[in-house]
Amino acid sequence: MEWTALLLSRLQFAFTVSFHIIFPSFSIGLAAWLTVLEACHLVTGKPVYRRLFEFWLKIFGVAFGLGVVSGIVLAFEFGMNWSRLSEVTGPIQGPLLTYETFTAFALEASFFGVMIFGRSRVTPLVYLFSTTMVALGTTFSAFWIMVNNSWMQAPVGYAVENGVFVPIDWKAIIFSPVVWVRFPHMLIAAYLTGAFCVAATGAWYRLNSKFAAEALVMLRMGLFLAALLVPVQLFFGHLNGDYVHERQPAKFAAIEGRWHDEQPAGEVLIAIPDEAREQNHFELKIPYLGSLIASMRFNSKEVGLNSFPRQDRPPVLVPFFAFRVMVGCGLLMMALAWLGSIYLLTDRRRGETVLLWGTFLSFPLPFVATLTGWFTAEVGRQPWSVYGALRTADAVTPALTVEAVTVSLIIFVVVYLVIFSFGTLYVYRLLRAGPVESKPVLPLNPKRPLAVAGGSPVRKIVEGSVT
Template sequence: MDLDPVLLARIQFAFTVTFHIIFPSFTIGLSAYIATLGVMWLRTDNERYHRLMRFWTKIFAVSFAMGVVSGIVLSYQFGTNWSRFSVVAGNVVGPLIGYEVLTAFFLEATFLGILLFGFNRVPPGLYVLSAAIVAIGTAMSAFWILSANSWMQTPTGHEMRDGVAFPVDWLAIVFNPSFPYRFSHMLNAAYLTTGFVVLAVGARYLLQGRHVEDARTMMRMGLWLMAILAPLQLFIGDQHGLNTLEHQPIKIAAIEAHWDGSKPGALVLFAWPDEKAEKNLFEIAIPHGASLILRHSYDGLFPGLKSVPPQDRPPVLNVFFGFRIMVGIGLYMIAAALFGCFLWWRGTLWETRWYLRIVSWTWWCGFVAVIAGWVVTESGRQPWLVHNILRTADAISPVPAASLLGTLALFVICYGIVFSMGIYYINRLINKGPEDRVIQPEEGVPSRPLSGAGDAARDAIGQKG
């Protein structure tokens, strides 16, 4: 059997980036939540916020470490598997990734040490400030990564010389046409992902009758956040879609499974797109619905998949179903948030066990929505790696298919082990729950509470206090 090295390289990168995106989408939001808890602790002097801050910092420490480890591999793959991409786009993408390291990662690493081990070693104000700076750093990291990826979707601010992109306007490169929409959409998704996890953990404790006051605080904060951000995500996503229609219309055609651009687009609720026959099977659709959403006109037209040759079309199944998974989860989040607020307003939230059970079981929804969104974004860009500049098939390194297959198998094994251990340890921390711990003082040293993240680090290496 002949193995396709391009397909294997794509699968390998897709696997590693899908694994990696799970952790930044959680830590970006979680760092902001920890900083918020810290500010509320300083303002109210309520020990509950302090206790929750230390509890979630433990989980953040594990998630952040897993995100760093899984992300390092991606940078190496640019050189090992995608060397032609590095040659063509490295002058633009390389500095953007470098800026992420210089401005965001160093900032996070510096103040993360204070957050993890500085409790009772630095003043409370500085401790909370370190949490806020870590939150800013994670958002800055998303800024630069989304800028680089958005440039690959809508490249501007460069000139081509002998097939190589050279930057001529860094402001145009950084703030390329799709960047504001993609950055706001991803950042909001990260906060929603964390908000839903916090909501689920609070519901889990209430169902178990443990940490009741802490659980209620988590649920109240999670519901407030989601009641605002979940509907907002619907608006941001709509604007993002309109921007994509302007710059990448074939991606929109794949999202809508819209084949014939000479006819108004139907809003396809479900179908099985048949790429060979160039039609949809088992279609359930609202006539003219896509035209109303995308063109704000009942008979509005937009390009269909048939407007370009088959070799210039993205894989329709991936994009079509990925988009519907993302939107379906988004609508569920809106419903869960608004109904939870309604129960809260009626004073029955804590006793409505069926609602608590549902949200405690669906903690994973935000992660799946983020992954589905990235499938739509990256698969929808195909066959281009850098839109209208470099095709994916032309960007690969001359690496034998057998080597790609072997390393892919190793990645699956190693990442499976790391992921399983990380989830197991995070679940252990959640099972333990928020608590105050005191380490026994040495002779002549006053006792002090143990830093939550420091406790996590010591537990991880078997030195339990």
């Protein structure tokens, strides 16, 4: 393998975007859950929801900060490593990133401070509104990123003028059918990530006989939500497969490990693809199932990789194995969520310890599924940056040297690993400390003291805080 500036730039971007995507996939779901917790506290008045909100707010703040910092680097890489891509697709990608700034970043910047520091300074309804706006902002951010990436996966609504991609139909770009299957797929992945992290934390506390009330709420809310969302996620995953089958047949053939045209087509469950010999080793295959999955017919003809020139084929190993890992994680999450929900609904005790350990150890599954899904989509898109219109080799900065990319790649790896280590350690300490009693909130009118259950005033707290 020759270490070229192109290959190193691809590795660098793959590393940084893989690191970055971990945090939005966690914080998007967590922001939505914080909004639910705040609403539950306002409606029911139960302190457990308040304690959980304050606890997870700290973790959300860390994840949100790491996501923002790691995402900024990507913008610099577009200019430094992929200047040709920025130059020729700027009229489309530039406005889409600007829309993200005007919607997502504006909401997050406006209300994040209120969410972190403003509980005692605003009314409960305004505070709930602030948490909702932060959650909406994270969702908008995911939406515009997916619009941008989906346009690169399936470009529409553009014309090429003097070698530059120019938008001619923004409606077609923003409301592309591809966007509206890929965006929900990504959003649900984020919700599942938050759900399993919350449920795993609850299982951990229950195994250690700590924070019993909070652990039960986390288990119930996390597993119940996951039990509902995993089947929906699998459905949107199938819709994603439909668009790949229609618009990116070479990627679809690579995912399937299909080298030759087949009619009817079998489904390769597992194998070791051999690109040099154009065949699979140790193949386990189910007849007819490939046609059924691809076209909902038992006798459809499905295209193989050797129908495409070698220079137009994606690498096979990464999308082939990454797709199967993603699906496997999804099926494991569904089994855990359904089994755990049944146990919680029936209040069983037999086998509880095994279930709790399984739930606790499941927290990496949504992260692995998200990353492998991303690898399937992005590596499978090769050798194109804009599918069918701009090759990756033509998108890299022309004068980029191997030495420059090597140095920056090493620096990024070291810095990211240091940041990730400290961030992980801090979150671990927060998890070890667990939820604590919330401090009383000062009234907006200091002349009217707060009251605890039973109507007793807590004048000393109020007077001491005011003075």
